[in-house]
Every structure is written in structure tokens, then in C-alpha cells.
Amino acid sequence: GAGVSQSPSNKVTEKGKDVELRCDPISGHTALYWYRQSLGQGLEFLIYFQGNSAPDKSGLPSDRFSAERTGGSVSTLTIQRTQQEDSAVYLCASSFQRVGSPLHFGNGTRLTVT
């Protein structure tokens, strides 16, 4: 079946511009996560959605980062006034809302800020 879909797969932007990254989770998965992975590093948690609400935003690195989810499905991660240190692979994952359910990841959006 269809997995987690992310778009675009690659994004190059100039410093100071805003970017929007999109995630389509697996149908029926009410839990949705955003992570980012810098080159050669582990995954850094950003934000978690339960349905359309975000009970855990603790990983967002600054107020330039925001995310929303509508209809309990698609989510967008927005980075305003991008900086070079924002360059990373942004990964989205989704899961069922029950104990132990594993996360299923998309292939990510590779963001390069020049």
C-alpha cells in the first residue's frame, strides 16, 4: 500500500526565504511526526501531531519553525527566513494512535539553504 509521501524531495532556497514542506501520512494514521536529520547525524525530533492538534512542539528549534495539520491528514512544516543551519533532511513519520505502534517514515525533503 501507499507509504508516507513527502514533497518536494529536494528544495534549494536562498537564505532569508520562507519554505513549506509537505507530508501525506499513511491513511488511517492519526499520529504524525516531523524530524530532521543533518548530514551524518541522528534524527532530531521537531513536533508531534495527534489528529490536528500538536501536543508536543518541544523540538521546534526556533519561532521561525511552525507546522500545521488539517483534516487529520496532510501536514505542512514551514520555515520562515531560512538560515544556512536549517539545511538538513526533513523527515515525516506517521503511526496508529496506540501503544507500541511503530512509526513509518517518508523519504524526506532535502533542504539546502544557500
Add this chain to the structure above:
Amino acid sequence: DAKTTQPPSMDCAEGRAANLPCNHSTISGNEYVYWYRQIHSQGPQYIIHGLKNNETNEMASLIITEDRKSSTLILPHATLRDTAVYYCIVSVNYGGSQGNLIFGKGTKLSVKP
């Protein structure tokens, strides 16, 4: 920091079983053991998970010791496409409330012809 310890690298001959060990000596009673792998430029791929019992699916088998302090992921017939970094993660996953999957360094598995 990751709560697991894995060897940094392993080699395996194509067609043979790959046995990847993981130590998680401080695992709590309600923490699951998850295995993921990541192939270059792709997102982490879920493989298998378990709480206490051994588990098997179409991709792999997971053997968890009785004291739950270690586990082994078994790929029964490794192929070249199984070359990847394999991550062992322990987590209390309350159906998504914490997002606390901590990916450590993992084991770089190289399957050789």
C-alpha cells in the same frame, strides 16, 4: 543519548543469515525494542518490533533475551539490497505522545557477493 549499544559495522556474505546484536541493559519493563534501517538518501524503514516475545515477519526475526537486556535482529538470507545502517531503539511509545525515538549510530551492515 541512545539507550542501546550496537557494533559500528558488520559484514555478511550474500545468501547467509545476518545476525545483528543490540545491548539495551537499562531497558524498562514497558519499553519496546524497535529495529529500523536506513539506506543512503532514504528515510528510516521500519523492520520489526517486540516487547518480550520473539517476533517474525516477512523481513526479519527478532530474538529478545529472557531478561530483555539484549536482542538480535536476524535477516535470514541477506541480499546486496540489505546493505544499510541498522538501528536498534528502545522506546516507551504511548501511541505517539512523546516522539522519543532516539536513533544512535547504528550498525553499518555490508552484504558482500
